[in-house]
Amino acid sequence: MTGPGRAERPGDPARLARVTLMRVAEPGDAVIGRLVDALGPEQALDQVSRGLPDRSVPAEPAGDGPDAGQAPARERRVAAWQARLATADAGRDLAAAGDLGVRLVVPGDPEWPTQLDDLGHQRPLGLWLHGDTDLRFSCLRSVAVVGSRAATPYGHHVAAELGADLSDAGWTVISGGAYGVDAAAHRGALTGSAPTVAVLACGTDVAYPAANHDLFTAIRGRGLIVSECPLGVRPTRPRFLIRNRVIAALSRGTVVVEAAVRSGALNTARHAVALHRRLGAVPGPVTSAGSAGCHRLIRDAEAVCVTSAAEVIELVGAIGADLAPQPAVPILPRDALDADTRDVLEAVPARAAAGPATIAVAAGVDLTRTLGCLGGLAAAGYVERVDRGWRLRRDAPR
Amino acid sequence: MTGPGRAERPGDPARLARVTLMRVAEPGDAVIGRLVDALGPEQALDQVSRGLPDRSVPAEPAGDGPDAGQAPARERRVAAWQARLATADAGRDLAAAGDLGVRLVVPGDPEWPTQLDDLGHQRPLGLWLHGDTDLRFSCLRSVAVVGSRAATPYGHHVAAELGADLSDAGWTVISGGAYGVDAAAHRGALTGSAPTVAVLACGTDVAYPAANHDLFTAIRGRGLIVSECPLGVRPTRPRFLIRNRVIAALSRGTVVVEAAVRSGALNTARHAVALHRRLGAVPGPVTSAGSAGCHRLIRDAEAVCVTSAAEVIELVGAIGADLAPQPAVPILPRDALDADTRDVLEAVPARAAAGPATIAVAAGVDLTRTLGCLGGLAAAGYVERVDRGWRLRRDAPR
Missing domain, CATH: 3.40.50.450 (Rossmann fold)
Structure with a gap:
């Protein structure tokens, strides 16, 4: 397979510009981020390729380092971008990713996690996913x-x-x-x-x-x-x-x-x-x-x-919907349980939950009685009901 | 030695009444506490000895238990006090304490910790100290x-x-x-x-x-x-x-x-x-x-x-006066210290502090230089100055 991966649209110039800019700039570069947010990826790339001719565009985030905004720093930074730009090849990057099964998601894609927008100008230009x-x-x-x-x-x-x-x-x-x-x-x-x-x-x-x-x-x-x-x-x-x-x-x-x-x-x-x-x-x-x-x-x-x-x-979690249970305290000691309840307790799995029928068979106790025992064990803090059945509480009394 | 201990004044009837009441009531009994606070220890003892004849005096703290204030509970309680009163003997208690070197402090004594007054009617009637x-x-x-x-x-x-x-x-x-x-x-x-x-x-x-x-x-x-x-x-x-x-x-x-x-x-x-x-x-x-x-x-x-x-x-502690130091972080690795400073560091004790002269002798470094090294070591988080000299910080870099 030499073509791009399933999610790649190499014909999209904005996408290609993002891939190039990801090669050119370090992740989280707020100057590039601000350029892309203001001009779009293609115009931003054009600015970078022409050495940021518009002097009103800052080459450093405000207050970033002692030489922020000073001419030598700006020139060093632009020079570094242009050196990387000379060897960048978005089409090759996308093809190589496709070969490996790696895909790109960028802002606007359905798979883009929009919570990343909270990062402002430091939002990633895109993410490679495997x-x-x-x-x-x-x-x-x-x-x-x-x-x-x-x-x-x-x-x-x-x-x-x-x-x-x-x-x-x-x-x-x-x-x-x-x-x-x-x-x-x-x-x-x-x-x-x-x-x-x-x-x-x-x-x-x-x-x-x-x-x-x-x-x-x-x-x-x-x-x-x-x-x-x-x-x-x-x-x-x-x-x-x-x-x-x-x-x-x-x-x-x-x-x-x-x-x-x-x-x-x-x-x-x-x-x-x-x-x-x-x-x-x-x-x-x-x-x-x-x-x-x-x-x-x-x-x-x-x-x-x-x-x-x-x-x-x-x-x-959502407030109210995901309240943590208070740690269990030993309401009833294990040896105070009756024989059926002890057998049911032994049959409740520790991690993956099991349904009552499975537990009843494992315990050798009939289903109705098993359900009663499970209710009692839950009240005593030994077991808990989860989506897929019943399991031991991690903090159950020994 | 058969007499009372150094702090005992057996002739003080209020003191004797407190000792008797400490024998009669359980610690923290708020009814007795309220009586003593209202009437003084002697009158409170008199009330107790006469079976709490004033029915307006509650025999239970308000809301204390399901039968609070009910007649049978009141009678049981008064009866229990009177049973203990029959065998109480304040003079004997004080004498026995004196024999053991145990002393009594009561509210008003110079040694009484007045912060106990925050306990209100549950303030101890007195404390036995050894x-x-x-x-x-x-x-x-x-x-x-x-x-x-x-x-x-x-x-x-x-x-x-x-x-x-x-x-x-x-x-x-x-x-x-x-x-x-x-x-x-x-x-x-x-x-x-x-x-x-x-x-x-x-x-x-x-x-x-x-x-x-x-x-x-x-x-x-x-x-x-x-x-x-x-x-x-x-x-x-x-x-x-x-x-x-x-x-x-x-x-x-x-x-x-x-x-x-x-x-x-x-x-x-x-x-x-x-x-x-x-x-x-x-x-x-x-x-x-x-x-x-x-x-x-x-x-x-x-x-x-x-x-x-x-x-x-x-x-x-007092606000401001007792701020905890932030945990030390290794500002300077140990092997970056010069030879004199390392020798001084070796000579600083871990627990009991030592004075600079002691440390200088132990380190084989002259006193002026030792003082300089100690200052540097303190700044780097290795040692601290305490009342009695210098010691290693517990959280010092290794």
């Missing part, structure tokens, strides 16, 4: 789960549990592609029923870090790999930071699982606050430097303390 | 450190560290005498410089739990054992709960180190909130049921998330 899931639909109910690359075993555990429980509850997990919390959250989400979305700071074809290659393959199968970087682009520290705004903007809210006081995850958290998204942080041992950033967010009342997927959903 | 420390003075700068009896190793560790660091900073720790967080907080505080105060739900001579006997002995040596229960009185569940109000009222604020969602420590926390004291809670692993009560307090914004003694002191 995976069959619909990006816009996936992100309607989504949570960014972020945290330290150097996560502790506790951070790995909590991220994976959160990912799994959010996905089980129908919430899409959005994260980066790093080791630690990012990878654990995706791995957890892959066990659930909702898609998981990895937003990379490099081309969708660049498996970085390489050890996550198999994870990226699995994410493509059950969700999406997303990037505003063209194919082949390597990650850099600035690209990680600017990428974080996309993670924050795509999701209804961000949860920081584990973060030291200086951590890239706190950068995502700041983006979330600036974008008026909800922010949660998971507490951890005060003896762990890995949780110090989370604790500071909670102390400063920037983040809500969240300890479970239910509390995360309460935070980001 | 230990040489002055109760009122000790509690001027005090923090209640409470939590689960069944503490995890994490809870033990945090309670002991908090106790030690608070005491090092000149703050008195107040707690109960239970296993777990109570005992760990006292043990930590005993390593510091400030007193530690144990408020018991039994007579000061009743070592409960017995395994804490040696701890109680150590607390008497460096602080105080306090109880409103007469000598020999055994602890009961209601006495633990009513005792908690004294812990909350004595201190400037309460910190919950570890508490499950149903824990007596949360009862102390509620008292602290009701008394307009500050409330902090220490976060912990969300995977630990032992921290679920703390997390709920933080989520419900009843408690401030606190992760160190400095943050506790910021919470309860």
Whole structure:
């Protein structure tokens, strides 16, 4: 297959101009963003190719750096764009993407997640997607789960549990592609029923870090790999930071699982606050430097303390519709249950829910009695009814 | 020694009446409290001894229980008081206390902590004290450190560290005498410089739990054992709960180190909130049921998330005077320090502070240079100046 992918319309000059500009400028370049918003992508590209002749167009965002707006900076910047422009080839980029099964979505496309418009001039010019899931639909109910690359075993555990429980509850997990919390959250989400979305700071074809290659393959199968970087682009520290705004903007809210006081995850958290998204942080041992950033967010009342997927959903969900249950307290000790009820309890699965008939067969108790037992067990805090049947409550008394 | 202890004035009839009433009524009995506040202890005792003949005096606090104010409850209550009155002997109680070195303080005494007056009619009638420390003075700068009896190793560790660091900073720790967080907080505080105060739900001579006997002995040596229960009185569940109000009222604020969602420590926390004291809670692993009560307090914004003694002191201390330092971030890596500075850093003690001259000798660096190095190390977040010299910051970069 040498032609463009299914979503590509190489004949559309505005689309081609966007692809070229994505090659020319770094992601989140607000000058390019302002040009595109003001003139459209084709005229913006024309301006860039002619060296930004209109001096009234600023080449730097206002106040960005000590030499903002000064002539040498402007010239350096324009020169860098033009150097990249000399080798850019939108048709080749689209063809290569099509060969890999990678598609482009741009503002105005049905699949474009319009919440990214909150980024203003820093809105991505487009996103390259790898995976069959619909990006816009996936992100309607989504949570960014972020945290330290150097996560502790506790951070790995909590991220994976959160990912799994959010996905089980129908919430899409959005994260980066790093080791630690990012990878654990995706791995957890892959066990659930909702898609998981990895937003990379490099081309969708660049498996970085390489050890996550198999994870990226699995994410493509059950969700999406997303990037505003063209194919082949390597990650850099600035690209990680600017990428974080996309993670924050795509999701209804961000949860920081584990973060030291200086951590890239706190950068995502700041983006979330600036974008008026909800922010949660998971507490951890005060003896762990890995949780110090989370604790500071909670102390400063920037983040809500969240300890479970239910509390995360309460935070980001529709008000009232997604209230977290209060943690169960042991209303009735397990050995005070009668024999039938104990058998029914044994037959209730821990994660994937089962219907009453399945539970009745497994328990060897008749269906009517099983339904009665389930009601009692729910009232006592042992089990809960979910969309697909009954399952054990995570916080059930032992 | 058979006479009364140093602080006893057996000839004072009001004092004797209080001792008798402490034998007759349970701690925190608001009916007795109201009688004493209205009539003074002698007249209140007279009323009780005559079976509360004035029917206008309620025998139950308003709305206290389903049979509040009803005649049978009133009669049962008065009968119970009179049964105890028949065997009460204030002179004997005072003499026995004097024999043990236990003294009584009552409202109006110089040693009475007037913050207990916030308890209204539930203010203790008096307190039995064992230990040489002055109760009122000790509690001027005090923090209640409470939590689960069944503490995890994490809870033990945090309670002991908090106790030690608070005491090092000149703050008195107040707690109960239970296993777990109570005992760990006292043990930590005993390593510091400030007193530690144990408020018991039994007579000061009743070592409960017995395994804490040696701890109680150590607390008497460096602080105080306090109880409103007469000598020999055994602890009961209601006495633990009513005792908690004294812990909350004595201190400037309460910190919950570890508490499950149903824990007596949360009862102390509620008292602290009701008394307009500050409330902090220490976060912990969300995977630990032992921290679920703390997390709920933080989520419900009843408690401030606190992760160190400095943050506790910021919470309860004078506004502005006791701001917690922000956690240090590694401004300068250790191997970027010059040789003299590294030597000085090695010579700074971790806990007890040392003066610059001591540090200079230990480091083998001259005093002027040492002072310069200490200034630089402080700016870089490695060391801090305290009252008695310099010490390592707990959160110093490694």
